[in-house]
Amino acid sequence: MLEQSQLHAVEARCTQEAAPRCRTACPLDMDVRSFLECLAAGKMRDARKLLERHLPLPGVMTAVCDHPCENACLRRDLGGGLAVSALEKFCMKAVSAQTKPLIRPPKGQKLAVLGAGLAGLTAAFDISRKGFAVTLHHEGEKGDALLRAFPSLDPSALEEELRALEKFHVSFVSASLDEALLTRCIEEYGAVFVDASVCAFSPAREDIDPATLLWQDKVCCGGWTSVTPTGARYASASSQAGEGRRAGITLQRVLTGVSLVAA
Secondary structure (H helix, E strand, C coil), X not given: CCCHHHHHHHHCCXXXXXXXXXXXXXXXXXXXXXXXXXXXXXXXXXXXXXXXXHCCCHHHHHHHCCCHHHHHCHHHHHCCCCCHHHHHHHHHHHCCCCCCCCCCCCCCCEEEEECCCHHHHHHHHHHHCXXXXXXXXXXXXXXXXXXXXXXXXXXXXXXXXXXXXXXXXEEEEECCCCHHHHHHHHHHCCEEXXXXXXXXXXXXXXXXXXXXXXXXXXXXXXXXXXECCCCCEECCHHHHHHHHHHHHHHHHHHHHCCCCCCC
């Protein structure tokens, strides 16, 4: 007969699925269960480290995320899913930053990002931390696109994240986001990301490869708005950031000459 502690250990392996449903539902692969376990054990610093490890722009993402993990929670039918979003916000406010990511010298290859929406900022965040220099083209002020999409976002939290990006060789350049700029960037940069939430010339989601988000040679696109069952459009933070991350992986492979389809 198993002891209760042994039984809990067996249950924790999630034998019914490859990973907890909450983590599978998250486009950013957030380790929700480990985060909640740290909070339950009073390990606030470790919980904050998990947020910083998994989330791009953690100060922004925890504030605007539409938390699909909660809809997938196994406790949803037992009174409601766990309040993951509220706990993430609490952790970010209660604990100061815990990690100091290594700022690597910039590599020779350069990436251009067109549009400073959440997808574009996520792509810049991920790729810059791999040591690639990123030039992020935007219209108006740097944070305008994100504040329009998510009016409840605290401008000071956004400004802090943008300053952190600049430390990682991300340069912000004001420009008109049009096809002429895209053509120039294709000629000048090793790879290009187009943020569909702010670039009017972007293709439709169904017109590009759904796995790699590759639109044309060395150009990825992502960050489209989502649609409700009634046809209303809205900005899904998790979806847009997830597409920015997925496109970032593709573009890193383009820059380094690695197969786009290898596991």
